[in-house]
Amino acid sequence: MLLASILAFLLCNCSKETFEVDTASKTFFHVKNGDYLIPVLLRGNTASKKIILYVQGGPAGNTLDFATVDYPEWKNTLEKDYAIAYYEQRGTGNRQGNFDFGQNILQTYIEDLHKVAAFLKKAYGAEIIMMGHSFGGGLTLRYMIEYGQSGIPQKYIALNAPVTTDVSTASLRWQFRRAFLFNTAKLEISRNRKVERWNEVLKWLEKTPVIEKIPGDAPYQLMQQWNEYIEELVYPNYAEKNVKVRDYLKAIFFSPYNPIPAYLRKDFEDKGIGSLILQEEEDYVLINRLSKIDQQAVLLITGRYDDICVPEELSYVFEKIPSPEKQIKIIDEAGHDSFLHQAAEFNQILKSFIQ
Amino acid sequence: MKHLIVIAFLATAGVLGAQSAISLAYFGETITHPGLKVGISFPLHQWEQRKMLRKGQEKVLDKRLDLSPQLGFYYHQDYQTGLFVLPELSYIRQNAKGNYTALGIGAGYMHTRVPRVYDFDTSGEIEQIGAGYHYFISNYFATFGKDLSVNKGIPLSIYAKPQLMHALPNAGKGIWYFALELGFSVKMSE
Numbered sequence: 001m002l003l004a005s006i007l008a009f010l011l012c013n014c015s016k017e018t019f020e021v022d023t024a025s026k027t028f029f030h031v032k033n034g035d036y037l038i039p040v041l042l043r044g045n046t047a048s049k050k051i052i053l054y055v056q057g058g059p060a061g062n063t064l065d066f067a068t069v070d071y072p073e074w075k076n077t078l079e080k081d082y083a084i085a086y087y088e089q090r091g092t093g094n095r096q097g098n099f100d101f102g103q104n105i106l107q108t109y110i111e112d113l114h115k116v117a118a119f120l121k122k123a124y125g126a127e128i129i130m131m132g133h134s135f136g137g138g139l140t141l142r143y144m145i146e147y148g149q150s151g152i153p154q155k156y157i158a159l160n161a162p163v164t165t166d167v168s169t170a171s172l173r174w175q176f177r178r179a180f181l182f183n184t185a186k187l188e189i190s191r192n193r194k195v196e197r198w199n200e201v202l203k204w205l206e207k208t209p210v211i212e213k214i215p216g217d218a219p220y221q222l223m224q225q226w227n228e229y230i231e232e233l234v235y236p237n238y239a240e241k242n243v244k245v246r247d248y249l250k251a252i253f254f255s256p257y258n259p260i261p262a263y264l265r266k267d268f269e270d271k272g273i274g275s276l277i278l279q280e281e282e283d284y285v286l287i288n289r290l291s292k293i294d295q296q297a298v299l300l301i302t303g304r305y306d307d308i309c310v311p312e313e314l315s316y317v318f319e320k321i322p323s324p325e326k327q328i329k330i331i332d333e334a335g336h337d338s339f340l341h342q343a344a345e346f347n348q349i350l351k352s353f354i355q
Numbered sequence: 356m357k358h359l360i361v362i363a364f365l366a367t368a369g370v371l372g373a374q375s376a377i378s379l380a381y382f383g384e385t386i387t388h389p390g391l392k393v394g395i396s397f398p399l400h401q402w403e404q405r406k407m408l409r410k411g412q413e414k415v416l417d418k419r420l421d422l423s424p425q426l427g428f429y430y431h432q433d434y435q436t437g438l439f440v441l442p443e444l445s446y447i448r449q450n451a452k453g454n455y456t457a458l459g460i461g462a463g464y465m466h467t468r469v470p471r472v473y474d475f476d477t478s479g480e481i482e483q484i485g486a487g488y489h490y491f492i493s494n495y496f497a498t499f500g501k502d503l504s505v506n507k508g509i510p511l512s513i514y515a516k517p518q519l520m521h522a523l524p525n526a527g528k529g530i531w532y533f534a535l536e537l538g539f540s541v542k543m544s545e
Contacts, residue, residue, distance in 0.1 A: 028433040029471035030486070037469055037486055039433075091526070094434055096469060097488050099526050119473060123481055253387040256433035260531040 025079075028256060031087075033115040036099040039088045039256065040116060041067050044079030050354060051126045052084045053117055053153065057134030059277045060092045062262055068255040069247035072339050077347050082354065083126070087116050091273055093262050101273065106280045110143045117152035128153040129354055134308065134336065137161020138286060145292045155354065156298045160309040160336050163290075163317050168282045173313070174211040177226060180310035181205060184234060187304075194233060201229050230307045238305045238335025290320040297325035299353045303334030303341060327353060375421075380516070380538025382427050384437070390429025392536060394443070396421045417449045425461070429534070432470075439465035439492055447498075453505030455512075457498035465490045465522055490522035496536075510542040 025044060030037040041064055042051070056063040066072070067086040074084060088094070090112055091101060102108035117128050130153040132140035137158035144156055164173035182205050185198040204225065211226055213219045252259045300318055302309045311330045318328040329349050334341035375397045382390035401419040408414055423445065428438040443461035472486040500514030516536035523529040 029473060030469055032472055032474040032484065032486065037472055041433075095526060096435065096467070096530070097526065098524055118475075119481065122475075122479075123473070253385060256431070257385075258431065258434060258530065258532060259385060260533060261527075264531075 031116050031119045033112050034099075035097065036090055036112065037096060038090070038112055038116055039064060039093060040120075041086045041256075042083055042120070043067065043075070043086070044083040045081055046083040046124060046126070048082050049124070049126045050082045050129060051120050051124060052078070052082050052129045052131050052157075052354075053113070053120060054084055054086050055113065055130065055132030055136030055139050056086075056089060056092075057132075057136045058089075058092075059135045059274055060089055061135075062093045062257075063088050064093055064256055065251035065262070068251050068257075069243060071241065071243065071247075072337075073343060074339075077343065078350065081351065082129075083124075085116065085120055087112075094256065094258050095261055101276075104280060105273065105277050106139065106142060106284070107146075109139060110146055113139065113143055114147065114152060121152055127155075129155045129157065131157040131159065131350075132161060133159040133339075134161060137309070138163060138281070141286060141290070141293070141298075142284070144296050144298065145286070145289045148292065149295055151296065154297065156296055157350065157353065158298065158300050160302050160306050160338055161300075162309040162313065163287045164313060165278075165282050165285075168285055169287055171212065172287065172316075174223070174226075176310050176313035176316065177307075178205065178208070178211045179312040180307065181226060181229060183312065184305065188233070197233060201233070204229075234305050234307055235335070238303060238333075238337075238341055240337055241340055287317070287320070290317060291322055293326075294322045295325070296323055297353075298323060298327070299349070300326070300328045301338060301346070301349065302330060303336065303338035304330050304332045305334060306336045306338065308336045376512070376540040376542050378423070378425075378538055378540035380427075380514075380536040382429055383535045383537075384429040384431050384532055386533075386535045388429055388431035388434075390427055390437075392425055392427030392538070394423045394425035394540075396423035396445075396540065415451055419447050419449075421445045421447060421457075421459075425463075435467040435469050435487075437465050437467045439463055441465075441492060441494060443494070443496070445496075445498065449502060451505070453502035455498070455500050455502060457496075457500070459496050459498070461492075461494045461496075463492055465492045488525070490525070490530075492520055492522045494518050494520040494534075504542060512540045512542075514538060514540070 027042050028040070030039055056066065063086045078084060089109060090099065117130065120126060121128050130140050130143065138161050140156055140158050141161065141163070144151060164176065166173065181201060185201045188198045189195050208222060211222045214222060251257060298321065300314050302311050302314045304311055314328065318326060331338045331342045331345055339346045378394045378396065380392045382392040384390060399420045399422050401417070404416045404418055406414040406416070423443045425441045425443055427441070428436065430436045441461045441463035443459050445457045445459035447455055447457040449455035466487060466489055468487040472484050473481055474484055476482045496516050496518035498514050498516040500512050502512045503509040504511065518534050518536065520532040520534055521529050522532070
């Protein structure tokens, strides 16, 4: 009898129901976009009528565990003032069913993003603020370019989002990175930190006016040297947060994740989705399209010591965006996870922009 | 679909005739996401193997091949609820103390339901829709158990059964699940 009841419950064709707003501080649902069910975790202050739609970095990093273990530590800060929607990008996390990535993966990604934004706006009658970190920040800028004034969010935030790429805009990228190393050396010397080593960096930069691929057996040696300086002198001070074993256990055993597809990502690699995304970024040349961001309110943030989205590059991006509603903030003593390295300052900047 | 699953389960059981043991288990998808699994197992073939140990003692192992139609479900909050029918084949090796181990495989059908799925209807209003997937599933397991009838005379076995389950078709090469079964089986006939 029990089993018969369970069978009936599980296999019935449920009739269509209207949506009822769940005002709980944490709610979970899926938004259907074509052949894909997009998992969304909405947490925080929904009564504020402001929802930050968080776009994960990666490419294709998982998002629900990021929220479950509260990696960005927003649960007791930003989420007290706003609701934050964490959604899983197509092909990441649990990825259920037979779905397609479309002809252009990044175009499909922003269509998913548009659907989630439209759903949140309609369901909660809320103002949507799209906020992407790193790769997600690039996706946010791409959304702004592609959707223009028909975009759902009223405001956009690109966190630590690099815009140049390794091939098509490599010379610009390395121009910014060289300037970053030079400016960082000057700053660190003025702050009396590892002066001797930083003076050696300045000497190397003096001998290396351009960082580029060179002929010979080791064409990438200048880039490698730059990386070595960064890994020795910059990154250790502004590293990613160590996730505790307790957090891993929580994500594996008590989250919406089935850990095998969520963490092994073998099919993602087998299909070469990550490589295709990088190729599409190369082909799109986002930095040449920034003039299309001519109306929207956008905040660009990076850390002064972010070696991925270097402030020199972000300042260039800021200049290229014509929108009168643009803002830029370079947070001192912060790296690629600027929201963690200087959390209080970061949160204050966000609140000022969102209000 | 629900009728199909019940019929398939009962038909499998009916064809095989007399029951040998009925099992009931906690079925934990990723261990912590709860479910239940019930099954009937039938010995297809049984034999005894005797081994001489170095000390001159004889070791007797009971071996058998079981077929077990299984019906189960699990509930993984915010992910999916799965209902499956899964005939399994096990190779079992039991010692004189009643301790046994088994290796086995199964193949069957699973239907999942995904919770709280929304879309826009044609007029642009939000509607909740039913969503789920049909899968061909296979599982691969090891069982560690004790037959309490051997020393204690209780017609009951207890067991732990870690397993990997694979569901097709799904984007990529299917979905893998890890599950742990903790259960008991009651002998119905000798």
